[in-house]
Amino acid sequence: MSTDIQALRAKLQGTRGREYWRSLEAVAETPEFKEYLHREFPQNASEWLDPVGRRGFLKLMGASLALAGVTACTRQPDEMIVPYVRQPEELVPGKPLFFATAMPFAGSGVGLLVESHEGRPTKIEGNPDHPSSLGATDLFAQAAILGLYDPDRSQTITHLGEIRSFDSFAAAMQTVLTAQQGTKGAGIRILSETVASPTLGAQLQQFLTRFPQAKWVQWEPFGRHNAREGSRLAFGDYADPQYAIEKADVILSLDADFLCFGNGGLKHARAFASRRRIDGDRAELSRFYAVESTPTNSGSKADHRLPMKASDVESFARAVAAAVGVAGAGSATAPQAAQRWMGPLVKDLQAARGRSIVIAGDGQPPVVHALAHAMNAALGNVGTTVTYTSTAEVRPTNQRAALQELVGEMNAGTVSLLVILGGNPMYSAPADLNFAEAMGKVALRVHLGLYHDETGAQCHWHIPETHFLEMWSDVRGHDGTVSIVQPLIAPLYGGRSVHEVMAA
Amino acid sequence: MPQIFHRSANTLSKVSLAGILLLVGGLIGLAMLLGRSSYVTRAQEYVEQPVQFSHLHHVLDDGIDCRYCHTSVETSSFAGIPPTKTCMNCHSQIWQSAPILEPVRASFREDKPMTWVRVHDLPDFVYFNHSIHVKKGMGCETCHGRIDQMPLTKQQNSLQMEWCTNCHRNPQDYVRPREEVFTMGYRPREDQATLGPKLVKEYNIRPSTDCSTCHR
Numbered sequence: 001m002s003t004d005i006q007a008l009r010a011k012l013q014g015t016r017g018r019e020y021w022r023s024l025e026a027v028a029e030t031p032e033f034k035e036y037l038h039r040e041f042p043q044n045a046s047e048w049l050d051p052v053g054r055r056g057f058l059k060l061m062g063a064s065l066a067l068a069g070v071t072a073c074t075r076q077p078d079e080m081i082v083p084y085v086r087q088p089e090e091l092v093p094g095k096p097l098f099f100a101t102a103m104p105f106a107g108s109g110v111g112l113l114v115e116s117h118e119g120r121p122t123k124i125e126g127n128p129d130h131p132s133s134l135g136a137t138d139l140f141a142q143a144a145i146l147g148l149y150d151p152d153r154s155q156t157i158t159h160l161g162e163i164r165s166f167d168s169f170a171a172a173m174q175t176v177l178t179a180q181q182g183t184k185g186a187g188i189r190i191l192s193e194t195v196a197s198p199t200l201g202a203q204l205q206q207f208l209t210r211f212p213q214a215k216w217v218q219w220e221p222f223g224r225h226n227a228r229e230g231s232r233l234a235f236g237d238y239a240d241p242q243y244a245i246e247k248a249d250v251i252l253s254l255d256a257d258f259l260c261f262g263n264g265g266l267k268h269a270r271a272f273a274s275r276r277r278i279d280g281d282r283a284e285l286s287r288f289y290a291v292e293s294t295p296t297n298s299g300s301k302a303d304h305r306l307p308m309k310a311s312d313v314e315s316f317a318r319a320v321a322a323a324v325g326v327a328g329a330g331s332a333t334a335p336q337a338a339q340r341w342m343g344p345l346v347k348d349l350q351a352a353r354g355r356s357i358v359i360a361g362d363g364q365p366p367v368v369h370a371l372a373h374a375m376n377a378a379l380g381n382v383g384t385t386v387t388y389t390s391t392a393e394v395r396p397t398n399q400r401a402a403l404q405e406l407v408g409e410m411n412a413g414t415v416s417l418l419v420i421l422g423g424n425p426m427y428s429a430p431a432d433l434n435f436a437e438a439m440g441k442v443a444l445r446v447h448l449g450l451y452h453d454e455t456g457a458q459c460h461w462h463i464p465e466t467h468f469l470e471m472w473s474d475v476r477g478h479d480g481t482v483s484i485v486q487p488l489i490a491p492l493y494g495g496r497s498v499h500e501v502m503a504a
Numbered sequence: 505m506p507q508i509f510h511r512s513a514n515t516l517s518k519v520s521l522a523g524i525l526l527l528v529g530g531l532i533g534l535a536m537l538l539g540r541s542s543y544v545t546r547a548q549e550y551v552e553q554p555v556q557f558s559h560l561h562h563v564l565d566d567g568i569d570c571r572y573c574h575t576s577v578e579t580s581s582f583a584g585i586p587p588t589k590t591c592m593n594c595h596s597q598i599w600q601s602a603p604i605l606e607p608v609r610a611s612f613r614e615d616k617p618m619t620w621v622r623v624h625d626l627p628d629f630v631y632f633n634h635s636i637h638v639k640k641g642m643g644c645e646t647c648h649g650r651i652d653q654m655p656l657t658k659q660q661n662s663l664q665m666e667w668c669t670n671c672h673r674n675p676q677d678y679v680r681p682r683e684e685v686f687t688m689g690y691r692p693r694e695d696q697a698t699l700g701p702k703l704v705k706e707y708n709i710r711p712s713t714d715c716s717t718c719h720r
Binding site: 075076078080081082083084087092093 | 576581585587588589612616618621622625627
């Protein structure tokens with residue numbers, strides 16, 4: 001809107017007393033501004049101006065609102081009862097049955113009791129007899145039932161986007177494998193998630209015996225890479241620490257949410273709670289120090305919680321380690337904020353020799369894990385509150401290094417067959433490895449997965465995987481207990497389990 | 505100025521006022537009658553089934569107990585419709601070539617379940633549990649009528665909330681000894697007015713009329 005400043009001045013000179021305006025346009029009183037002021041909506045704004053249409057609409061809306069209750073006046077539609085032809089044993093119609101199974105997740109398994117109504121699993125709860133569960137479940141197990149019925153799951157075997165049968169897949173694989181026999185499988189790479197199933201481990205081992213030059217690589221995006229490497233740093237070999245939280249009087253957590261995640265989180269939560277209950281006049285409460293970079297559930301339960309940058313935890317751990325007598329911990333000084341905090345902590349830890357625990361978080365680098373192991377040893381906790389078992393995983397490796405090597409080989413063109421067993425590495429592999437581009441150089445790519453995802457779309461063959469509630473398998477719990485995974489229902493979408501694919 | 509209305513208009517206006525009231529009242533009454541009618545409740549209505557199964561024959565003539573087929577009535581919310589196997593227990597021996605039983609044989613042969621139409625169909629927002637009613641001395645007959653005299657199964661009662669609450673408020677009028685639950689044509693051996701309250705006390709019957717008892 002153009003305004004003539006001179007004209008405005010002249011106009012304002014003629015005015016006296018109180019006169020207010022909100023803009024120069026208002027003073028100028030141009031016809032455009034007047035129109036703008038009096039129109040309810042600006043020009044070109046969509047306005048429902050057709051009076052008949054608008055009224056008609058409101059009338060209809062009013063009528064449908066008033067008559068909404070009338071739908072209750074209809075008679076009920078017929079409902080069918082479809083009984084069994086031969087009713088399964090032990091089944092009482094209207095009552096659920098419970099089946100024990102286990103959920104493989106991120107390199108270990110949790111025992112479950114799954115409620116089933118007339119053959120359909122409906123609710124997942126923990127198995128009280130399983131050491132990793134003790135009757136409890138975490139949020140991943142609770143949500144797993146929704147994954148079973150997810151309509152977005154992939155439902156057909158495809159080859160280059162066309163639907164194929166499993167037999168034709170098996171035949172195609174046989175041809176490729178026979179061709180690879182000459183080079184002892186030098187061009188074959190198998191990429192799986194962390195395998196904690198002894199059966200699958202044996203199957204893979206069998207395959208590697210047949211093709212000694214083939215390689216099996218594991219990649220778990222949400223894996224416990226640091227904890228695994230930390231144990232190797234400390235002991236020279238992979239091991240899983242087992243914590244007896246219920247025996248510990250003093251607990252130090254180095255950025256670890258051990259009550260929720262990691263191996264045995266459910267068991268830890270229960271053990272921790274058992275030392276927090278005042279039973280009559282018996283009150284042997286444990287003392288829990290938490291150092292953490294993000295607020296966690298574990299930290300909220302701590303007696304003493306110290307927020308700390310994740311990068312500072314290492315120097316803090318070194319300082320504490322040196323104070324409790326770990327040789328070779330270095331002479332790092334704890335961050336400023338922790339100086340005052342450290343004194344009582346070290347005193348407590350030393351007073352509770354053999355009755356304390358130091359736990360490092362999965363997000364912390366391997367060296368912090370190694371320091372935690374060293375502190376536990378120095379404090380005499382090993383054998384009392386901390387024990388070590390061989391890993392729940394069948395074959396622990398440095399997954400990051402293995403994946404890197406795989407990408408290198410794919411780029412070099414030495415991989416001719418890539419079999420991806422579960423997961424979505426296209427999406428979950430570290431971006432700087434450029435996994436997608438490297439995978440494009442592999443001559444034949446096979447993907448077994450629950451979803452036809454990024455990886456499935458880029459693979460020649462895609463096979464729908466069975467949900468763990470649809471398949472037979474086995475899995476080790478966090479402490480090495482082997483549980484049977486038994487199916488609750490026949491595969492909904494004709495999926496194949498990883499065992500069937502390996503057998504083909 | 506002459507009168508506009510004749511004197512008779514007074515009577516006419518009074519009559520029409522009363523008429524309007526009557527009409528409105530009548531309409532409301534009609535709606536209530538319709539709501540309770542068997543057209544809406546589907547009581548006393550015969551339903552087309554895949555096999556015209558006769559309770560009259562199986563219960564009265566053959567003397568089969570309710571629980572031979574409705575196995576879960578004492579343990580589950582659902583009384584249970586028998587699997588085809590239960591029919592074939594007998595009908596592989598008797599009437600094994602009767603044309604009326606062909607759907608049953610076909611179901612057993614092809615492993616395809618029978619599809620029965622539900623006769624007693626409560627709305628989906630109502631929770632009902634058979635086992636607790638059986639356990640507290642509520643006879644089959646009380647709700648389902650003389651099923652042993654029905655050649656074809658029909659719904660005896662309205663199954664409306666009014667009907668449910670009637671018993672939930674006065675259980676002593678309907679309760680019977682537990683051993684008589686499955687009896688058809690039961691007559692109380694002593695006066696229901698004395699037996700009823702006695703059994704209510706003995707069985708600890710405290711039927712709730714909370715909304716959430718059934719609408720959970």
